[in-house]
Amino acid sequence: MNTVSEPAAAGAPEHTDLVITRLLKAPRAKLWGAWTDPKMLKEWWCPKPWTTEVRAFELRPGGHFHTVMRGPDGGTSDNPGSFLEVLPQQRLVFTSMLVGGWRPNTPWMPFTAIVTMADEAGGTRYVATVMHPDQATRDKHDAMGFHEGWGICIEQLDACAAAL
Amino acid sequence: MNTVSEPAAAGAPEHTDLVITRLLKAPRAKLWGAWTDPKMLKEWWCPKPWTTEVRAFELRPGGHFHTVMRGPDGGTSDNPGSFLEVLPQQRLVFTSMLVGGWRPNTPWMPFTAIVTMADEAGGTRYVATVMHPDQATRDKHDAMGFHEGWGICIEQLDACAAAL
Numbered sequence: 001m002n003t004v005s006e007p008a009a010a011g012a013p014e015h016t017d018l019v020i021t022r023l024l025k026a027p028r029a030k031l032w033g034a035w036t037d038p039k040m041l042k043e044w045w046c047p048k049p050w051t052t053e054v055r056a057f058e059l060r061p062g063g064h065f066h067t068v069m070r071g072p073d074g075g076t077s078d079n080p081g082s083f084l085e086v087l088p089q090q091r092l093v094f095t096s097m098l099v100g101g102w103r104p105n106t107p108w109m110p111f112t113a114i115v116t117m118a119d120e121a122g123g124t125r126y127v128a129t130v131m132h133p134d135q136a137t138r139d140k141h142d143a144m145g146f147h148e149g150w151g152i153c154i155e156q157l158d159a160c161a162a163a164l
Numbered sequence: 165m166n167t168v169s170e171p172a173a174a175g176a177p178e179h180t181d182l183v184i185t186r187l188l189k190a191p192r193a194k195l196w197g198a199w200t201d202p203k204m205l206k207e208w209w210c211p212k213p214w215t216t217e218v219r220a221f222e223l224r225p226g227g228h229f230h231t232v233m234r235g236p237d238g239g240t241s242d243n244p245g246s247f248l249e250v251l252p253q254q255r256l257v258f259t260s261m262l263v264g265g266w267r268p269n270t271p272w273m274p275f276t277a278i279v280t281m282a283d284e285a286g287g288t289r290y291v292a293t294v295m296h297p298d299q300a301t302r303d304k305h306d307a308m309g310f311h312e313g314w315g316i317c318i319e320q321l322d323a324c325a326a327a328l
Contacts, residue, residue, distance in 0.1 A: 004202045004221040006230060016267075038168045057168040061225060061249065062257075066170060084248070084266050085225065093226075097261040097268050102248050102276045103180075104261050104297040112266045133268040 016138045020150050021127040026161035028117045028124050032089040034161040035115075044156035045069070046077075047149055056100065059086055064100025080105060084112070091116050110137055126154060180302045184314050185291040190325035192281045192288050196253040198325040199279075208320035209233070210241075211313055220264065223250055228264025244269060248276070255280050274301055290318060 024031060034040040038054040045052040046069045056066035061084055069077040082100055085093035092115045096107035114129045128150060132138040188195060198204040202218040209216040210233040220230035225248055233241040246264055249257035256279045260271035278293045292314060296302040 003223065003227075004218055005228065006219040054168055055170040059167065063167075064169065093266055095262065095266060095268070098259065098276065101295075102257055102259060102278075103295045104259070104274045104276055106274075106297045110268045110270075112262065112268055114266075131265075131267045133270045 016132045018130045018146050022154050023123050024126050024158040025123045026158050028089045030161040030164045033164055044160045047152040062102045180296045182294045182310050186318050187287050188290050188322040189287045190322050192253045194325040194328045197328055204324055208324045211316040226266045
Protein backbone atom coordinates (compact mmCIF):
# COMPACT_ATOMS: atom_id res chain seq x y z
CA MET A 1 0.00 0.00 0.00
CA ASN A 2 3.06 2.27 -0.22
CA THR A 3 2.56 3.21 3.41
CA VAL A 4 5.22 3.52 6.09
CA SER A 5 4.27 4.48 9.66
CA GLU A 6 6.70 5.19 12.45
CA PRO A 7 5.79 4.15 16.02
CA ALA A 8 6.07 7.77 17.22
CA ALA A 9 3.22 8.87 14.95
CA ALA A 10 0.85 6.33 16.46
CA GLY A 11 1.63 7.35 20.04
CA ALA A 12 0.07 10.80 19.87
CA PRO A 13 1.40 13.30 22.45
CA GLU A 14 -1.95 13.74 24.18
CA HIS A 15 -0.39 15.91 26.87
CA THR A 16 -0.52 18.74 24.30
CA ASP A 17 -4.29 18.37 23.80
CA LEU A 18 -7.28 20.06 25.42
CA VAL A 19 -10.55 18.16 25.14
CA ILE A 20 -14.07 19.37 25.87
CA THR A 21 -17.25 17.36 25.51
CA ARG A 22 -20.97 17.94 26.02
CA LEU A 23 -24.14 15.91 25.53
CA LEU A 24 -26.23 18.35 23.48
CA LYS A 25 -29.99 18.31 23.02
CA ALA A 26 -30.08 19.18 19.31
CA PRO A 27 -29.78 16.42 16.70
CA ARG A 28 -26.66 16.24 14.55
CA ALA A 29 -28.37 17.61 11.44
CA LYS A 30 -29.29 20.84 13.25
CA LEU A 31 -25.91 21.17 14.99
CA TRP A 32 -24.21 20.76 11.62
CA GLY A 33 -26.55 23.37 10.14
CA ALA A 34 -25.78 25.90 12.87
CA TRP A 35 -22.03 25.20 12.54
CA THR A 36 -21.80 25.50 8.77
CA ASP A 37 -23.96 28.53 8.04
CA PRO A 38 -21.82 31.64 8.70
CA LYS A 39 -24.96 33.62 9.57
CA MET A 40 -25.64 31.13 12.36
CA LEU A 41 -21.99 30.68 13.35
CA LYS A 42 -21.62 34.36 14.21
CA GLU A 43 -24.42 33.97 16.77
CA TRP A 44 -22.62 31.34 18.87
CA TRP A 45 -18.90 31.39 17.96
CA CYS A 46 -17.73 33.48 20.93
CA PRO A 47 -19.11 34.04 24.42
CA LYS A 48 -21.66 36.86 24.46
CA PRO A 49 -21.54 39.86 24.73
CA TRP A 50 -18.47 39.47 22.45
CA THR A 51 -19.48 39.50 18.77
CA THR A 52 -18.12 37.62 15.78
CA GLU A 53 -17.48 38.86 12.25
CA VAL A 54 -17.09 36.02 9.74
CA ARG A 55 -14.64 37.28 7.13
CA ALA A 56 -14.16 33.98 5.30
CA PHE A 57 -15.97 30.67 5.50
CA GLU A 58 -14.96 28.32 2.66
CA LEU A 59 -16.23 24.96 3.88
CA ARG A 60 -13.85 22.55 2.13
CA PRO A 61 -10.37 21.11 2.80
CA GLY A 62 -7.93 24.00 2.36
CA GLY A 63 -10.77 26.55 2.49
CA HIS A 64 -10.15 29.84 4.27
CA PHE A 65 -11.88 30.25 7.66
CA HIS A 66 -11.44 33.67 9.23
CA THR A 67 -13.27 35.14 12.20
CA VAL A 68 -12.71 38.38 14.09
CA MET A 69 -14.15 38.72 17.58
CA ARG A 70 -14.83 42.00 19.35
CA GLY A 71 -15.50 42.64 23.00
CA PRO A 72 -17.62 45.33 24.68
CA ASP A 73 -14.42 46.96 26.00
CA GLY A 74 -12.96 47.37 22.49
CA GLY A 75 -10.79 44.26 22.63
CA THR A 76 -10.39 42.24 19.43
CA SER A 77 -9.20 38.76 18.51
CA ASP A 78 -8.24 38.09 14.89
CA ASN A 79 -8.30 34.41 13.95
CA PRO A 80 -7.46 33.43 10.38
CA GLY A 81 -7.26 29.71 9.67
CA SER A 82 -8.37 26.95 7.33
CA PHE A 83 -10.60 23.93 7.20
CA LEU A 84 -8.79 20.61 6.76
CA GLU A 85 -11.53 17.96 6.73
CA VAL A 86 -15.29 18.26 6.30
CA LEU A 87 -17.40 15.15 6.95
CA PRO A 88 -21.03 16.37 7.10
CA GLN A 89 -22.76 15.77 10.44
CA GLN A 90 -19.76 13.78 11.67
CA ARG A 91 -16.45 15.60 11.75
CA LEU A 92 -14.92 18.99 11.09
CA VAL A 93 -11.18 19.69 11.33
CA PHE A 94 -9.73 23.20 11.23
CA THR A 95 -6.42 24.82 12.13
CA SER A 96 -4.81 28.18 12.86
CA MET A 97 -1.50 26.89 11.42
CA LEU A 98 -2.64 27.40 7.81
CA VAL A 99 -4.98 29.82 6.04
CA GLY A 100 -6.79 29.57 2.68
CA GLY A 101 -5.14 27.30 0.11
CA TRP A 102 -3.15 25.69 2.96
CA ARG A 103 -0.84 28.75 3.06
CA PRO A 104 1.30 28.80 6.25
CA ASN A 105 0.22 31.20 8.99
CA THR A 106 1.98 32.62 12.05
CA PRO A 107 -0.84 32.21 14.60
CA TRP A 108 -0.96 33.87 17.99
CA MET A 109 -2.42 30.56 19.23
CA PRO A 110 -1.19 27.54 17.23
CA PHE A 111 -3.73 24.71 17.23
CA THR A 112 -5.72 22.22 15.22
CA ALA A 113 -9.26 21.38 16.36
CA ILE A 114 -11.16 18.17 15.61
CA VAL A 115 -14.89 18.48 16.25
CA THR A 116 -17.00 15.32 16.22
CA MET A 117 -20.75 14.77 16.54
CA ALA A 118 -22.30 11.37 17.28
CA ASP A 119 -25.79 10.16 18.20
CA GLU A 120 -26.20 9.29 21.87
CA ALA A 121 -29.24 8.58 24.05
CA GLY A 122 -30.76 11.95 24.86
CA GLY A 123 -29.14 13.91 22.04
CA THR A 124 -25.75 14.34 20.39
CA ARG A 125 -22.32 13.73 21.84
CA TYR A 126 -20.18 16.74 20.83
CA VAL A 127 -16.40 16.50 21.32
CA ALA A 128 -13.78 19.13 20.49
CA THR A 129 -10.16 17.96 20.65
CA VAL A 130 -7.75 20.87 20.39
CA MET A 131 -4.14 19.90 19.63
CA HIS A 132 -1.16 22.20 20.24
CA PRO A 133 2.46 22.00 19.11
CA ASP A 134 3.82 21.71 22.67
CA GLN A 135 2.75 21.58 26.29
CA ALA A 136 3.55 25.26 26.99
CA THR A 137 1.06 26.34 24.30
CA ARG A 138 -1.53 23.90 25.60
CA ASP A 139 -1.06 25.20 29.16
CA LYS A 140 -1.33 28.83 27.98
CA HIS A 141 -4.59 28.03 26.17
CA ASP A 142 -5.86 26.24 29.28
CA ALA A 143 -4.95 29.19 31.53
CA MET A 144 -6.71 31.61 29.16
CA GLY A 145 -9.97 29.92 30.10
CA PHE A 146 -10.29 27.36 27.31
CA HIS A 147 -12.81 25.15 29.12
CA GLU A 148 -15.07 27.98 30.23
CA GLY A 149 -14.92 29.81 26.89
CA TRP A 150 -15.42 26.82 24.59
CA GLY A 151 -18.05 25.43 27.00
CA ILE A 152 -20.15 28.60 26.76
CA CYS A 153 -19.88 28.57 22.96
CA ILE A 154 -20.94 24.92 22.70
CA GLU A 155 -24.02 25.68 24.79
CA GLN A 156 -24.74 28.73 22.58
CA LEU A 157 -24.41 26.39 19.56
CA ASP A 158 -26.93 23.97 21.07
CA ALA A 159 -29.42 26.81 21.63
CA CYS A 160 -28.97 28.12 18.06
CA ALA A 161 -29.39 24.61 16.63
CA ALA A 162 -32.55 24.02 18.69
CA ALA A 163 -34.08 27.17 17.17
CA LEU A 164 -33.54 25.90 13.59
CA MET B 165 -23.68 27.84 -0.63
CA ASN B 166 -22.83 28.92 2.92
CA THR B 167 -19.57 30.38 1.65
CA VAL B 168 -18.02 33.71 2.56
CA SER B 169 -14.70 34.80 1.01
CA GLU B 170 -12.77 37.89 1.94
CA PRO B 171 -10.86 39.76 -0.79
CA ALA B 172 -7.57 39.29 1.06
CA ALA B 173 -7.79 35.51 0.70
CA ALA B 174 -8.07 35.77 -3.06
CA GLY B 175 -5.05 38.05 -3.38
CA ALA B 176 -2.46 35.49 -2.36
CA PRO B 177 0.80 36.97 -1.04
CA GLU B 178 2.93 35.50 -3.81
CA HIS B 179 6.01 37.34 -2.57
CA THR B 180 6.25 34.63 0.10
CA ASP B 181 6.38 31.82 -2.49
CA LEU B 182 9.25 30.04 -4.21
CA VAL B 183 8.36 28.32 -7.48
CA ILE B 184 10.39 25.81 -9.47
CA THR B 185 9.34 24.14 -12.69
CA ARG B 186 10.82 21.61 -15.13
CA LEU B 187 9.66 19.88 -18.30
CA LEU B 188 10.40 16.25 -17.43
CA LYS B 189 10.77 13.33 -19.85
CA ALA B 190 8.86 10.74 -17.84
CA PRO B 191 5.07 10.46 -18.20
CA ARG B 192 2.85 11.45 -15.26
CA ALA B 193 2.03 7.86 -14.33
CA LYS B 194 5.71 7.03 -13.79
CA LEU B 195 6.48 10.30 -11.98
CA TRP B 196 3.55 9.66 -9.67
CA GLY B 197 4.81 6.11 -9.11
CA ALA B 198 8.32 7.30 -8.21
CA TRP B 199 6.87 9.99 -5.91
CA THR B 200 4.44 7.80 -4.00
CA ASP B 201 6.49 4.66 -3.37
CA PRO B 202 8.69 5.35 -0.33
CA LYS B 203 11.31 2.89 -1.66
CA MET B 204 11.60 5.06 -4.78
CA LEU B 205 11.25 8.38 -2.95
CA LYS B 206 14.34 7.70 -0.87
CA GLU B 207 16.38 7.41 -4.07
CA TRP B 208 15.63 10.95 -5.30
CA TRP B 209 14.32 13.00 -2.34
CA CYS B 210 17.60 14.77 -1.51
CA PRO B 211 20.66 15.67 -3.58
CA LYS B 212 23.15 12.80 -3.65
CA PRO B 213 25.42 11.88 -1.90
CA TRP B 214 22.98 12.81 0.92
CA THR B 215 20.68 9.89 1.78
CA THR B 216 17.03 9.81 2.85
CA GLU B 217 15.36 7.67 5.49
CA VAL B 218 11.57 7.55 5.10
CA ARG B 219 10.19 7.22 8.63
CA ALA B 220 6.52 7.77 7.75
CA PHE B 221 4.69 7.90 4.43
CA GLU B 222 0.91 7.84 4.93
CA LEU B 223 -0.37 8.99 1.53
CA ARG B 224 -3.74 10.56 2.46
CA PRO B 225 -4.94 13.96 3.72
CA GLY B 226 -3.67 14.27 7.29
CA GLY B 227 -1.25 11.37 6.81
CA HIS B 228 2.15 11.60 8.46
CA PHE B 229 5.10 12.23 6.10
CA HIS B 230 8.48 12.15 7.78
CA THR B 231 11.91 12.05 6.17
CA VAL B 232 15.37 12.31 7.70
CA MET B 233 18.28 13.22 5.45
CA ARG B 234 21.93 12.51 6.23
CA GLY B 235 25.02 14.00 4.60
CA PRO B 236 28.45 12.45 4.07
CA ASP B 237 29.90 14.85 6.68
CA GLY B 238 27.51 13.61 9.38
CA GLY B 239 24.98 16.45 8.95
CA THR B 240 21.30 15.59 9.37
CA SER B 241 17.99 17.24 8.50
CA ASP B 242 14.86 16.02 10.26
CA ASN B 243 11.63 16.85 8.41
CA PRO B 244 8.32 15.71 9.90
CA GLY B 245 5.19 16.87 8.11
CA SER B 246 1.87 15.78 6.68
CA PHE B 247 0.09 15.32 3.40
CA LEU B 248 -2.89 17.63 2.84
CA GLU B 249 -4.22 16.72 -0.60
CA VAL B 250 -3.58 13.70 -2.83
CA LEU B 251 -4.92 13.83 -6.41
CA PRO B 252 -3.26 10.89 -8.22
CA GLN B 253 -1.05 11.89 -11.16
CA GLN B 254 -2.17 15.52 -10.80
CA ARG B 255 -1.47 17.18 -7.49
CA LEU B 256 0.15 16.53 -4.13
CA VAL B 257 0.08 19.04 -1.26
CA PHE B 258 2.20 18.61 1.88
CA THR B 259 3.31 20.84 4.74
CA SER B 260 5.84 21.09 7.56
CA MET B 261 3.31 23.06 9.66
CA LEU B 262 1.42 19.91 10.69
CA VAL B 263 2.35 16.27 11.27
CA GLY B 264 0.22 13.10 11.26
CA GLY B 265 -3.45 13.61 12.12
CA TRP B 266 -3.02 17.34 11.33
CA ARG B 267 -1.25 17.81 14.69
CA PRO B 268 0.56 21.19 14.87
CA ASN B 269 4.33 21.12 14.42
CA THR B 270 7.09 23.64 15.19
CA PRO B 271 9.09 23.33 11.97
CA TRP B 272 12.63 24.62 11.46
CA MET B 273 11.44 25.63 7.96
CA PRO B 274 7.71 26.51 7.84
CA PHE B 275 6.22 25.81 4.41
CA THR B 276 3.46 24.19 2.39
CA ALA B 277 4.35 22.72 -1.01
CA ILE B 278 1.95 22.19 -3.91
CA VAL B 279 3.33 19.84 -6.56
CA THR B 280 1.51 19.57 -9.88
CA MET B 281 2.05 17.35 -12.91
CA ALA B 282 0.47 18.03 -16.31
CA ASP B 283 0.93 16.60 -19.81
CA GLU B 284 2.92 18.84 -22.14
CA ALA B 285 4.49 18.28 -25.55
CA GLY B 286 7.73 16.39 -24.93
CA GLY B 287 6.86 15.08 -21.49
CA THR B 288 5.37 16.30 -18.21
CA ARG B 289 5.26 19.81 -16.81
CA TYR B 290 6.27 19.54 -13.13
CA VAL B 291 5.72 22.58 -10.90
CA ALA B 292 6.47 22.90 -7.18
CA THR B 293 5.06 25.99 -5.46
CA VAL B 294 6.46 26.39 -1.96
CA MET B 295 4.55 28.84 0.27
CA HIS B 296 6.03 30.40 3.42
CA PRO B 297 4.40 32.36 6.27
CA ASP B 298 6.39 35.54 5.53
CA GLN B 299 8.99 37.00 3.22
CA ALA B 300 11.89 36.54 5.67
CA THR B 301 11.29 32.77 5.74
CA ARG B 302 10.96 32.69 1.96
CA ASP B 303 14.23 34.61 1.57
CA LYS B 304 16.02 32.30 4.03
CA HIS B 305 14.82 29.25 2.08
CA ASP B 306 15.97 30.91 -1.15
CA ALA B 307 19.41 31.75 0.30
CA MET B 308 19.82 28.15 1.52
CA GLY B 309 19.89 27.09 -2.13
CA PHE B 310 16.25 26.19 -2.70
CA HIS B 311 16.41 26.37 -6.50
CA GLU B 312 19.61 24.34 -6.83
CA GLY B 313 18.55 21.74 -4.24
CA TRP B 314 14.99 21.19 -5.42
CA GLY B 315 16.19 21.31 -9.05
CA ILE B 316 18.66 18.47 -8.50
CA CYS B 317 15.97 16.41 -6.76
CA ILE B 318 13.44 16.93 -9.54
CA GLU B 319 16.00 15.71 -12.08
CA GLN B 320 16.75 12.71 -9.85
CA LEU B 321 12.99 12.05 -9.74
CA ASP B 322 12.81 12.11 -13.56
CA ALA B 323 15.67 9.60 -13.80
CA CYS B 324 14.05 7.28 -11.22
CA ALA B 325 10.70 7.50 -13.02
CA ALA B 326 12.31 6.75 -16.40
CA ALA B 327 13.77 3.54 -14.94
CA LEU B 328 10.32 2.27 -13.84
